[in-house]
Amino acid sequence: MREFSVPPLATAPRVGGLADAVFDHAGSDPGRTALARKDDAGRWQDVTAAQFRDEVLALAKGLLAQGVRFGDRVGIMSRTRYEWTLFDFALWSVGAQPVPLYPTSSAEQVFWMLHDAGVSACMVEHEDHAMTVGSVIDRLPQLRRLWQLDADPVTELTAAGAHLEDDVVHRHRMAVTPDATATVIYTSGTTGRPKGCVISHANFMAEADNVVQRYETVFHSRPGDEASTLLFLPLAHVFGRMVQVAAVRGRVKLGHQPELSAAALLPDLQSFRPSFILAVPYIFEKVFAAARRKAEAEGRLGPFEKAVDVAVRYAEALEHKAFGTASGPGAPLRMQHQLFDKLVYSKVREAMGGRVRHAMSGGSAMERRLGLFFAGAGVTIYEGYGLTESTAAATANPPERTRFGTVGSPVPGTTVHIAEDGEIWLHGGQVFQGYLNNARATDAVLRDGWLATGDLGALDEDGYLTITGRKKEILVTSGGKTLSPVVLEERVRAHPLVAQCIVVGNDRPYVAALVTLDPEAVGHWLRMRGKPELPPTDLVHDPDLETEIRRAVVAANTLVSQAESIRTFRILAHQFSEEHGLLTPSLKLKRKAIEAAYATEVEALYRA
Structure with missing residues (x-):
């Protein structure tokens, strides 16, 4: 399509x-x-x-x-x-x-x-x-x-x-007036200087009002209760700003939390008790990882993993039922699910305040299995897609037919078009007015009312969009193989020990990767194995740790052909940070800056 x-x-x-x-x-x-x-x-x-x-x-x-x-x-x-x-x-x-x-x-x-x-x-x-x-x-x-x-x-x-x-x-x-400028939001800028996106009052109204009408039922934990959300996304980002506007316009009780860290956020979720939340995948990954570590520390990792498997299969069965391809969970699966709801899933929900039954996720892609787990655990996450230039969401999964692993279908009032080269084009009332003081950049992305996003994607037969990469991030090996690094990076990141992954290989003979570690997860991993705490520079040479990361790489390679697979990798002692100019404020990788900062490590990946 x-x-x-x-x-x-x-x-x-x-x-x-x-x-x-x-x-x-x-x-x-x-x-x-x-x-x-x-x-x-x-x-x-x-x-x-x-x-x-x-x-x-x-x-x-x-x-x-x-x-x-x-x-x-x-x-x-x-x-x-x-x-x-x-x-x-x-x-x-x-x-x-x-x-x-x-x-x-x-x-x-x-x-x-x-x-x-x-x-x-x-x-x-x-x-x-x-x-x-x-x-x-x-x-x-x-x-x-x-x-x-x-x-x-x-x-x-x-x-x-x-x-x-x-x-x-x-x-x-x-x-x-509606066409007056409401705000100028600067893009976080993975390359070059940030550009000021001019967003009108009408852009916000088109975005917020259509989202509120379409998703009003998911704002409540149960019919008739008070709709409330705790906003912890940065208000400097268009996603957080849209949540703020939609909450006020949609009569949703709004609270604010200034820190994205799990240590600060989770206590406020439990005291505020929102009926739904809007977040980035990072938050849901942290909630899941914390639950898994707690289970392992208490000697219950086996039952926890079984509960995860049951939740995924249960949600997958409901997904098939929604699309008319199966009849839903069978009686044995329903019984297992009911058992684990008391033992595991209720505790996951309690970590998010206890009332949350629905959530929306954007900013980056979420792994399908993670989305299925949360849905099976009683918190359905509606993944969406958008840009600053589209005043946040252009697509989102509909409540009654969520297709996990996609970013959903167009939100009301929006058209998604896939150009000949696979680029995603958007049209709708939420498309911005242009870049401030930058007519050349505006003309490059706005074409007769259509927004050329720079992202690559595909629409399935039901109009659900899957993001496959960014035009500017496509790698071409010296052998002429073209690939998008995102799929590989996301799969490697799915491993509990991995914080970040960047795939390299442009004009190189094969694909390789740099991997950073999650300190909290690694600390737990060391304690569970009776290993001593080591300085990061020594830790990266631990053979058992290298074996764990290799498993993540092998799992990622199953998604692509042999020519596109990661041949080798290196574990780095420190994470990429915004402080060192390697991440944008919205936590996106600054690829050129990372490759320049770690030029020695990248070169080492290609030495005979």
Whole structure:
């Protein structure tokens, strides 16, 4: 199939902007819990729709009093927290345009984005961020204001705007139109300088409203309960931003969690108890790995692995039933599943708060078997696909017919087209307006309303999309063999000990790989085998460890032909990190930077 289209469910508004939902909801249902935030004691406190409106309005008046004007761009450099959402909607209330910056951005990256966007004011989280901006401020003459969240600028701004009438904000808000720019989000940039994606209010509305209508049933753990989600994705990324907008527009209770680490996230999931979550595969991999390590430490690895197998077979049987190719799980499988639900699956669900029955995943591909396991364990993960340029999701698996291992079919209002060379093209109301100050780059990806994504994929007979790679990442060996490295890398990463894998081989005689290790998993592996803790530089030479990683490579090679298989590999002592310029803020590999940083190790892979 070359093209598949799904008609829209939501009609695009002809007037207004994103902030209107805050005021409309407060007017129609002021006492509804709209958000929750932690108090100083770490307890979750509900924020009603009326309270949130009042805070947005007061902050919007303060921004006007401090010189923020209609059409101004205002930088936000912070982790995910309540105040970011508050600032977003206050800025949209006065027609300003938030420009998110990753909190890990370097001084030069911060300079480039603030300069390119012409930012006139900036809100940062803490003193370190303020120093980063301060180190380049002499080159940013247009930057007039700098606020620091940890210094409580909300109180300061609220006081500054107290003398203004509410109507001043409303006049600004009424002047916002759907085609006005809502935000400029900079791509994380695997190569070259980040580009500013101009996303309109209408883009967010088309994306959020169609997703909310199509997936509203999965927002609840059971029919009739309160829909709630804990947002822990970075708000500097389009996925997190879309979740924020969709939650506010869709009347979903929204909480914020600033850290993606399992140690910080899992306790908040258990205290907030969301009804559904939106995450990247990394989170689900961590939950699974933690459950597996716990079972092994308690001497129950055998039963755990059996439970995994039963969950996968159970979910696979339900998948066949949904597509009409089988009748569903048989009685013996149902009995086994019921037994393991009490012993294993309920504990996995409890790790995510206990109420979660549905989740959405994006940002990168999820291994099919992992998706099947979670579905069999009672948490169905709907994998999707999108880009910053498509305001997040362009495709997602439908609730009633999830095809694991694919990224689903087009979300309502979207058309997916596969070009002759296999490139994925997208069309719909969520396709962005272009790159800021970069007509050449815009013309390269926007063609008569179609977005050329740079990703490669295939549509099956039911319109489900499978991602097969990126055009720029295709490897060609010196023997002329062409392959996409992604499939191999993802399969190697499926091994519990592996953190990252990068496949190399461009203009080389064969394919090879560099592999990094998960320290937590390796520590557990050493303890279970009675091995001493070793420095990373010594650990990578452990023959038993090398045997484990070889198993992962052999498993990956079963997916491809012999000419495409990984012939040799090297285990590295340290992970690729954003700090060293080897990962993007969204954790994608910077391939050229990695190959340059590890040129010696790559050369060693090809020595006779």
